[in-house]
Amino acid sequence: MRLLRKIAFPISLVYALVVHIRNYLYDVGFLKSRSFDIPIICIGNLSVGGTGKTPMIELLVSHFQHSHRTAVLSRGYKRKSKGFLVGRAESTVEELGDEPFQIHSKFPQVVVAVDANRTRGILELKKRVNPNVILLDDAFQHRKVRPGYTILLTTYSNLYTDDWYLPTGDLRDAKKEARRANAIVVTKCPSSLPQIEKDVIISKIKPIKNQQIFFSSLAYDFPIGDAKVISWEDLGNLKITLVTGIAYPEPLILWLKNQGLVFEHLRFGDHHYFTKNELALFKSKECILTTEKDYVRLTGKLKNLYYVPVRHHFLNNEQDILAKELSNFMMQGS
Known part of the structure; x- marks a missing residue:
């Protein structure tokens, strides 16, 4: 490369x-x-x-x-929709894109919209919700x-x-x-x-x-799965497979190793939409650990799924x- x-x-x-x-x-x-x-x-x-x-x-x-009255406007990279869309209760990750969907899910009271044309997006937000x-x-x-x-x-x-x-x-x-x-x-x-x-x-x-x-x-905060927090110690008792579809997973990898965790790593491209064969592979693993951005593309498809929340300090x-x-x-x- x-x-x-x-x-x-x-x-x-x-x-x-x-x-x-x-x-x-x-x-x-x-x-x-x-x-x-x-x-x-x-x-x-x-x-x-x-x-x-x-x-x-x-x-x-x-x-x-x-x-x-706060609104977020994103392009919605790699979403499977076009034009201007506002996140709704029934919106999917495919419609909004993984990052806007993540924000929409965490902050349901905040308007999250997507549009590759930012000028049009701003005008639509002003007209519809007046943030x-x-x-x-x-x-x-x-x-x-x-x-x-x-x-x-x-x-x-x-x-x-x-x-x-x-x-x-x-x-x-x-x-x-x-x-x-x-x-x-x-x-x-x-x-x-x-x-x-x-x-x-x-x-x-x-x-x-x-x-x-x-x-x-x-x-990085304690991993979350099925709306439940798990400690690093309890997580360490499982056979972990780390799945990442982000640009640079190295900081997370280093953090996990510093927590004493041993894991295999399956790395995919940024914003990757997982295939049926990949999901079948994940289901065969004891524990899938992933990022929050990947979690929104995997949740509901796996039972053995945890994500690591991340924030700026x-x-x-x-x-x-x-x-x-x-x-x-x-x-x-x-």
Whole structure:
């Protein structure tokens, strides 16, 4: 795979040129961006997948849901439907896509909608439910919409500053576009990160004036199956098969090993819809452990199924600073 990526370097140069031209056309106004008279918060990244966007959306939903009419708008990647859809009680994971369905299931009082056309999606949300804050999931590259506040995510182990363009690297947008972010969150950090290492990362990012840099790690909670929590110790008494269909399962794998668990790992592509043969294989296993995103595609199909909840844990209580930033933004927009 690494060799193929190196061979594809000329293609990445063409890709980079197209990306820069597109952004330039938006910057000079040849391609139009639209603002809205409603607070819109965008969560995104410069690379492909695996930076922790869904846990960040859920964190923001938790922050806003009791004080604001909150809506989440996602593309609904790999969903088996088209156009604008709002999550309903009878909605399925195939209709909404795994990540929006996960959010819809966890926060049924929050409106979750999907539409690849974000402008249309925002207009439909305003017309149908009139939210007073919209969270745009994975929309950093969707420049047809100009959000009021943008949170850019980049991972500790693969900073966008050290990356290169697709297909040689993982970048899908230009590094300099990070200047459009109000806040940059370095995700998947070690739970204890020395200040000197933070300073090195900040020096690489080179934040512009008033741009905040935050650091977070992933926190995993006790596994859940059939709405029941199981301890790591009890889980360790079972023969575990870890099933993952996410971009980068390495942090979860490391966490499980640190809990002393022994398991086989069946790895699938991101957003993978499991086949009948794969489900039959899973049914033959004593215990299937999976991610929350995979769980919504597997629940109801297996009896021996557990998932590991994950959330962002901001280092040094930086979440309070971000919350204050968001409160200030909402007050300015009201």
